[in-house]
Amino acid sequence: MSALAIDNLTKSFGDVQTLKGINIALDSGEFLVLLGASGCGKSTLLNIIAGLAEPTSGGVSIDGRSLTGVHPKDRDIAMVFQSYALYPNLTVARNIGFGLEMRRVPKPERERAVLEAARLLQIEPLLDRKPSQLSGGQRQRVAIGRALVRQPKVFLFDEPLSNLDAKLRMEMRTELKRLHQMLKTTIVYVTHDQIEAMTLATRIAVMRNGKIEQWGTPEAIYQRPATAYVATFVGAPPMNMLAGIWREGGLQINGLDRMLDLPRPKAAKADKITLGIRPEALQLGNDGISLPLRVDVSELTGPELIVTGKIGTQRLVASFPARHRIDTGELLDLRLPADQAHFFDVETGKRLNDDSHD
Amino acid sequence: MSSSWLTTRAWLLMLPLLAVMVGVIGWPLAETVRLSFTDAKLVGTGGDYVGLANYSKMLTGSAFQKTLWATLWFALASVAIEMVVGVLAALLLNEKFYGRTILRALMILPWALPTVVNATLWRLIYNPEYGAMNAALTQIGLIDAYRSWLGEPGSAMWAIILADVWKNFPLVTLIALAALQAVPRDTIAASLVDGAGPFRRFRYVTLPHLAGPLMVALVLRTIEAFKVFDIIWIMTRGGPANTTRTLSILVYQEGFSFQRAGSGASLALIVTLMVSLLALAYGGLLRKTAGRMD
Known part of the structure; x- marks a missing residue:
């Protein structure tokens, strides 16, 4: 049974078909990177996995449970966005614990989880600050922390490093790799940056025009590219x-x-x-x-x-x-x-x- | 060309405008200040110097205090309702539905109407004999007999507040709608994944992005509501029993109806001072909000 299975999934907006039959079977603990130029459908696919968009046909399942019609909050996923998407008037601590707060997790347990995530991401001293008082890199750490505390089955990342400057991007890339090696959670990560894909992924899906052009390990993609594209x-x-x-x-x-x-x-x-x-x-x-x-x-x-x-x-x-x-x-x-x-x-x-x- | 000539030429070029401004703003203001210290009548001679007598008479008079309460009541109630209705309408018009564009355009209409037209319109609606309000309320059985909405002290102010809300909530909607476009989709998506319901989503995602622009709307509307004159003058002339008399109407009555130019001027200056204080306080508040919004 796959940790994440996508079965013959399509998505159309009016006459335009943005996803044309996507099939994915991902083992537990894999780091899948959806790689492609803008407009290839990779973000749409991620949004469908998250439940933020509905597929036109086909389905998504996590650990064998079909997610059709399941609300994003009940999918056992957590998502990190390109723009960080923090709640502007909540402190870092409440931002991280927001998902748990919404799920009525008791306060002591919540605080423990927040502290643990903050320690992991080295943002403990920032817990009382507001997002507007943080740098871009710190904000992204908070956004990752917000996903971590939920301990979801699958992490979804939507171009999380694109808004950072080059040096910070490299640091965070290494950080993400370290986190994945430590937590061993299944990750789906969208990017147009082939370096990010090569360094982070255990499995890459190169997407083009709503299709998966090639599916394979970074080595296979690099050494035996399936198409000229x-x-x-x-x-x-x-x-x-x-x-x-x-x-x-x-x-x-x-x-x-x-x-x-x-x-x-x-x-x-x-x-x-x-x-x-x-x-x-x-x-x-x-x-x-x-x-x-x-x-x-x-x-x-x-x-x-x-x-x-x-x-x-x-x-x-x-x-x-x-x-x-x-x-x-x-x-x-x-x-x-x-x-x-x-x-x-x-x-x-x-x-x-x-x-x-x- | 020397710089002193440049300066001189700049002043020369501005001179006509300065003259106009001194003529139509500066001089009347100075005259009002002068008049406020005299017992001048509207027609007749200039009047004699009476010191602060006008001010003390106006500030201690029961008419002033009653009117101040009426003004505050009108301003607070109408602005509060306009803000709530305006934001709700904006949230509704921000959703995708068939005919949204037309509805957005239609919504501006009350605000675009001249106040005189709006006030006349509502007077017809409230008419005790053939008004639509009476007809509607009796037909659905909420009232037994036709009432004079603008003629009864209990309902006149509310009737005017309703008319004012109808006219001015679109401004709040317009500002809120513009601000809603700036609410990041990602943050809304994040709140969905986090499991926040509609109320929490409004509280933690939408409202923080609305707060700044709504503050501007609040400032504009409060100051305008505090100065209200035309809508009330046309609908009730401050009646019945002075229950809808606001400060601007009191100034008009004192200066023109009772022809007491001196005390009218002092009252006008008192109102100007209050509005200025309001504007200053809001200015500070705005800067604080802007600072917090980063």
């Missing part, structure tokens, strides 16, 4: 997508005379193909398939050096550890290990590599 959405800088044609003796990249000695996957029926290469898969050295690159721009980000140039007529980005020195105008002989080549169908965008169906 997933491949370019996850990873920064994004995966290079080169157009090419299968010919006698290998793959020819458009605009490049040379054939690349890559094995043609069985699923590659059409001659035209998209070759995907992660920027960090490209190496300097002697092993692998040779790719000549004329450097146009070379950017040092600190930990890595990002090089942009042309291969044939197409743009290619490669990234190296910062210790390399590469100047503009240089001609590089880049090497691609054969197992680092990703193949995608030009029409459907589907992954064609031989490992696709494991």
